[in-house]
Amino acid sequence: MSLRTSLLAFAAAVGLVGAAQAETIAITHAKIVTLGSAGQIADGSIVVKDGRIAAVGANIAIPAGARVIDAQGHPVTPGVVASNTNLGAGEVEGEASSDDYAGASDHISAAFDVSLGVNPASMLIPVARLGGVTRAVIVPELQGRGDKKGEKLFAGQVAVIDLSGSANSITRRSVALTVDASSGAAARLGGSHGSVLQRLEADLDEAVSYGANKGGYEHGTHRPFEQSKEDLEALQPIVQGKEPLLVEVHRAADIRRVIELGKRLKLKLILDGVEEGWMVAGDIAASGYPVLVDPQTDLPNQFESLNSRMENAGLLAAAGVTIVVKPPYTGHYARQVRYNAGYAVAHGLPWEAGIAAITRNPAQVFGFAEKAGRIEPGLDADLVVWSGDPLEMLTVPLHVLVKGEEQPMTSRAQDLARRYGALDPAQPPAYRH
Amino acid sequence: MVLSACAAVPSQSGAEPAPSGGNEQAKEKSYPGLDPATDSDPFPSTYRALPSSTVALVGATVLTGTGARIDNGTVIIDGGKITAVGANLPVPAGAKVVDGHGKFVTPGIIDAHSHLGVYATPEVWANSDGNEVTDPNTAQVWAEHSVWPQDPGFIRAMEGGITTLEILPGSANLFGGRAVILKNVPGRTVQDMKFPGAPYGLKMACGENPKRVYGGKGRAPSTRMGNIFGYRKAWIDAQDYRRKWDEYHKKLADFKAGKGDKAPDAPKRDLQMDTLAGVLDGSILVQNHCYRGDEMAQMIAISHEFGFHISMFHHGSEAYKVADLLKKEGICVATWGEWWGFKMESFDGIEENAALLSKAGVCTVIHSDDAILTQHLPQEAAIALAAGRRAGIDIDEAEAIKWVTANPAKSIGVLDKTGTLEPGKMADVVLWSADPFSVYALTEQVYVDGAVVFDRHDPTRQPLSDFELGQTGPAHPGARP
Numbered sequence: 047m048s049l050r051t052s053l054l055a056f057a058a059a060v061g062l063v064g065a066a067q068a069e070t071i072a073i074t075h076a077k078i079v080t081l082g083s084a085g086q087i088a089d090g091s092i093v094v095k096d097g098r099i100a101a102v103g104a105n106i107a108i109p110a111g112a113r114v115i116d117a118q119g120h121p122v123t124p125g126v127v128a129s130n131t132n133l134g135a136g137e138v139e140g141e142a143s144s145d146d147y148a149g150a151s152d153h154i155s156a157a158f159d160v161s162l163g164v165n166p167a168s169m170l171i172p173v174a175r176l177g178g179v180t181r182a183v184i185v186p187e188l189q190g191r192g193d194k195k196g197e198k199l200f201a202g203q204v205a206v207i208d209l210s211g212s213a214n215s216i217t218r219r220s221v222a223l224t225v226d227a228s229s230g231a232a233a234r235l236g237g238s239h240g241s242v243l244q245r246l247e248a249d250l251d252e253a254v255s256y257g258a259n260k261g262g263y264e265h266g267t268h269r270p271f272e273q274s275k276e277d278l279e280a281l282q283p284i285v286q287g288k289e290p291l292l293v294e295v296h297r298a299a300d301i302r303r304v305i306e307l308g309k310r311l312k313l314k315l316i317l318d319g320v321e322e323g324w325m326v327a328g329d330i331a332a333s334g335y336p337v338l339v340d341p342q343t344d345l346p347n348q349f350e351s352l353n354s355r356m357e358n359a360g361l362l363a364a365a366g367v368t369i370v371v372k373p374p375y376t377g378h379y380a381r382q383v384r385y386n387a388g389y390a391v392a393h394g395l396p397w398e399a400g401i402a403a404i405t406r407n408p409a410q411v412f413g414f415a416e417k418a419g420r421i422e423p424g425l426d427a428d429l430v431v432w433s434g435d436p437l438e439m440l441t442v443p444l445h446v447l448v449k450g451e452e453q454p455m456t457s458r459a460q461d462l463a464r465r466y467g468a469l470d471p472a473q474p475p476a477y478r479h
Numbered sequence: 480m481v482l483s484a485c486a487a488v489p490s491q492s493g494a495e496p497a498p499s500g501g502n503e504q505a506k507e508k509s510y511p512g513l514d515p516a517t518d519s520d521p522f523p524s525t526y527r528a529l530p531s532s533t534v535a536l537v538g539a540t541v542l543t544g545t546g547a548r549i550d551n552g553t554v555i556i557d558g559g560k561i562t563a564v565g566a567n568l569p570v571p572a573g574a575k576v577v578d579g580h581g582k583f584v585t586p587g588i589i590d591a592h593s594h595l596g597v598y599a600t601p602e603v604w605a606n607s608d609g610n611e612v613t614d615p616n617t618a619q620v621w622a623e624h625s626v627w628p629q630d631p632g633f634i635r636a637m638e639g640g641i642t643t644l645e646i647l648p649g650s651a652n653l654f655g656g657r658a659v660i661l662k663n664v665p666g667r668t669v670q671d672m673k674f675p676g677a678p679y680g681l682k683m684a685c686g687e688n689p690k691r692v693y694g695g696k697g698r699a700p701s702t703r704m705g706n707i708f709g710y711r712k713a714w715i716d717a718q719d720y721r722r723k724w725d726e727y728h729k730k731l732a733d734f735k736a737g738k739g740d741k742a743p744d745a746p747k748r749d750l751q752m753d754t755l756a757g758v759l760d761g762s763i764l765v766q767n768h769c770y771r772g773d774e775m776a777q778m779i780a781i782s783h784e785f786g787f788h789i790s791m792f793h794h795g796s797e798a799y800k801v802a803d804l805l806k807k808e809g810i811c812v813a814t815w816g817e818w819w820g821f822k823m824e825s826f827d828g829i830e831e832n833a834a835l836l837s838k839a840g841v842c843t844v845i846h847s848d849d850a851i852l853t854q855h856l857p858q859e860a861a862i863a864l865a866a867g868r869r870a871g872i873d874i875d876e877a878e879a880i881k882w883v884t885a886n887p888a889k890s891i892g893v894l895d896k897t898g899t900l901e902p903g904k905m906a907d908v909v910l911w912s913a914d915p916f917s918v919y920a921l922t923e924q925v926y927v928d929g930a931v932v933f934d935r936h937d938p939t940r941q942p943l944s945d946f947e948l949g950q951t952g953p954a955h956p957g958a959r960p
Contacts, residue, residue, distance in 0.1 A: 137820070137826075138820055138821075138822060138823055138826055139820060139821040139822065140687070140821060140822035140823065141822070141823060170820070342851050342854075342855070343851070344635060344851070344854070345600045345631060345632060345635060345850055345851065346600055346601050346631055346946070346947065346950070347600055347601055347602050348601055348602065349601060349603075352601075352947075352950050353950065376820075376821065378818075378819055378820035378821070379817070379818075381817070382817070385858070385862075385918055388918030388919065389855075389918060391918075391919065392918060392919045392920075392921060437918055438861075438917060438918050438919075439816075439858050439861035439862045439864075439865055439916065439917075439918055440861050440864065440865045440868075440916055440917070441865070442865055442866075442868075442869050459819075459828075459829040459830065459831070460829075460831075460870070462799075462827055462829050463799070463829050463831035463835065463870050464870075466799050466800050466802075466835065467799075467831070467835055467870065467872075469803065475800075
């Protein structure tokens with residue numbers, strides 16, 4: 047750890063970070079992609095005050111005493127959102143003792159709160175931040191692999207975190223509930239994709255019954271439920287249509303059926319995966335349901351995704367579907383999300399839509415649009431100054447701000463690179479830090 | 480004993496009746512396949528280049544794979560070979576001119592670590608043929624015998640510019656088996672794809688995988704020290720096997736020269752030992768899955784003990800920690816741009832790895848190990864390049880393209896045939912819509928031995944695997960709306 051990182055870590059530990067947030071920062075001479083009402087600004091400034099965006103525009107006053115970051119014409123975007131990741135809730139994928147993203151049990155399933163396992167000091171967070179990621183949508187998984195996941199339907203609540211690394215980095219504890227309607231889940235829950243949908247409807251029906259007669263449940267006069275009280279409570283905002291259900295679904299026919307179920311039960315849905323979404327793009331657009339896509343997925347990996355193709359994101363967006371581009375699930379790869387947006391653009395998604403798919407859209411879809419995702423006054427100042435086009439591999443972030451605080455551009459990985467980048471034959475690398 | 484000679488001559492193999500009054504040899508009984516020395520290529524390549532014409536790629540930025548960048552370059556392809564590369568070259572009469580202005584030309588991309596065909600798409604049980612997880616030493620199995628040529632992944636890789644692949648067995652075992660080099664052309668059989676004249680590889684694996692797999696079965700190895708024992712024991716057996724065959728061949732030669740009155744008895748052929756002996760003879764290249772730097776040093780010590788060379792460490796997350804050693808030993812390292820943290824031995828994987836290795840003079844390779852990533856190898860190299868530049872290591876693109884062309888060619892033993900744009904080499908070439916290190920770059924044309932195997936704008940040059948034929952949607956670019 048460098049001296050600067052050490053000092054910042056110390057400052058965070060003793061609570062000095064709050065004071066740092068009071069710093070007023072002005073980013074000047076920036077090519078600003080606001081994704082808000084101001085659109086793109088060719089040469090503008092952003093004023094950050096008390097952790098929030100105070101002003102943005104081509105001709106705004108820079109407050110006296112503000113620390114100025116001259117962007118020198120480089121692009122500035124809202125901080126990148128990594129959606130559908132376990133970032134912060136796992137360190138080493140193959141070591142279960144380091145993982146906190148799978149916690150559903152027989153008793154706590156829909157109610158499982160993944161945010162309670164998030165570690166703001168995770169070594170993965172600075173690595174993701176160096177890729178311009180400032181917020182993450184944490185989606186829990188069911189424990190184990192394959193059949194070992196058992197017969198649970200819900201992996202738990204979806205949370206949103208920021209990448210400040212500070213103690214108060216949970217943006218929202220619960221923004222959605224995740225359910226898997228893929229062939230993997232079908233294999234566990236009966237064998238057919240239909241098994242999952244029937245089970246889902248039955249579980250939601252229980253929640254409706256429970257919500258309509260909580261007294262009966264407490265007094266034991268109600269019919270017995272399969273689900274625990276905690277899970278039935280967690281399902282209330284879902285069946286009331288207040289909170290979305292994040293449904294992993296891939297095949298065109300299954301997407302249609304999930305949409306039909308969602309409409310019939312008046313649910314808010316987010317469709318995740320949707321490799322064959324382009325084949326039913328009109329249906330998805332008409333439903334108003336947004337989608338999460340991985341634009342690199344172009345192989346017929348499963349029988350439920352035979353028609354995967356790289357044009358999926360572009361075709362869905364053209365049909366009017368709200369697109370969120372996601373990185374690979376494991377938090378180590380959260381930083382890949384901007385490249386994924388780039389691949390979608392290479393295959394037909396308009397460039398600004400590609401930026402929106404990793405900033406504004408996930409903030410809207412996961413219910414934190416009033417906090418992040420655009421460069422507009424009043425929002426948290428999650429900002430990235432890029433060396434070039436943010437979607438390009440050869441581009442790197444030059445400055446990263448989370449909630450108005452400029453982040454150190456360091457990570458443990460960079461410490462390792464420095465340690466071994468210039469070996470001293472006279473001294474073991476262990477003395478170099 | 481004339482078995483060896485017989486096995487090499489079909490008419491004397493015993494399959495056909497000897498002509499009446501034939502020579503003495505034909506009357507002897509024949510036992511083909513018993514002597515490895517006469518049976519070194521039992522599954523020969525049946526690859527034949529597709530039809531090609533004379534082509535001049537004109538006006539593109541050419542990254543030659545030799546470290547050069549030629550602006551407004553010309554690449555001439557004739558008779559399946561590259562015949563000229565340079566700036567403003569004259570176009571031969573009758574050549575088809577392909578306008579490359581605003582575009583890029585590189586050698587065909589080479590993925591030195593692929594499991595296409597052996598872990599084919601779709602990922603169903605029936606297609607899972609990459610790991611013979613029944614013994615920690617399966618040097619006797621050959622990846623090519625698991626390759627399903629209809630894996631749609633081959634064609635996706637081709638659309639990503641891959642012209643040559645090393646297909647490896649998985650990493651569950653200390654010795655996983657033989658790797659095979661393929662030309663990325665659609666074939667009815669794997670032999671139709673086999674790269675003519677390419678050496679075999681031997682897949683070895685360090686660290687967590689073997690000890691996890693066999694420890695989990697309650698047998699050795701269950702520790703890293705158990706791994707090391709397993710390698711050394713096998714190399715001892717292989718040296719002993721070589722010694723026996725050498726002694727036999729010497730005695731046989733003596734007998735043929737009239738010394739002694741009895742032909743020597745041949746040792747029993749052992750397919751596992753054949754592969755290991757091939758490494759010790761230098762004809763099979765060691766391709767060693769190994770993440771940690773300290774384990775690489777141990778594998779190098781073993782190679783010294785038994786007198787063989789490790790061609791390349793694969794994955795190599797910590798190679799940057801022992802870059803000086805790898806340079807000294809002349810060992811290549813294949814790694815990713817940014818894969819890390821999927822197990823303890825990859826936890827110290829850093830984006831700067833490739834750049835640090837390249838700076839140290841190590842033969843650096845970016846590989847995929849993945850059916851999606853193989854479609855984007857130059858972009859993966861770009862991630863590593865950007866991280867290096869951020870760390871102050873200045874490497875240009877003309878050098879970095881070697882990570883996915885010349886260097887993998889060297890590591891798998893085909894650099895004399897492909898991997899660079901130089902006269903006389905196979906015309907394995909990619910025409911890109913943009914700088915191949917850009918996320919927006921798409922292949923426009925892919926040439927293998929001078930033939931257009933893929934053309935993004937010509938539906939007749941867009942292959943489709945049997946598996947995808949007749950599926951519901953447009954699965955290949957030509958059928959896309």
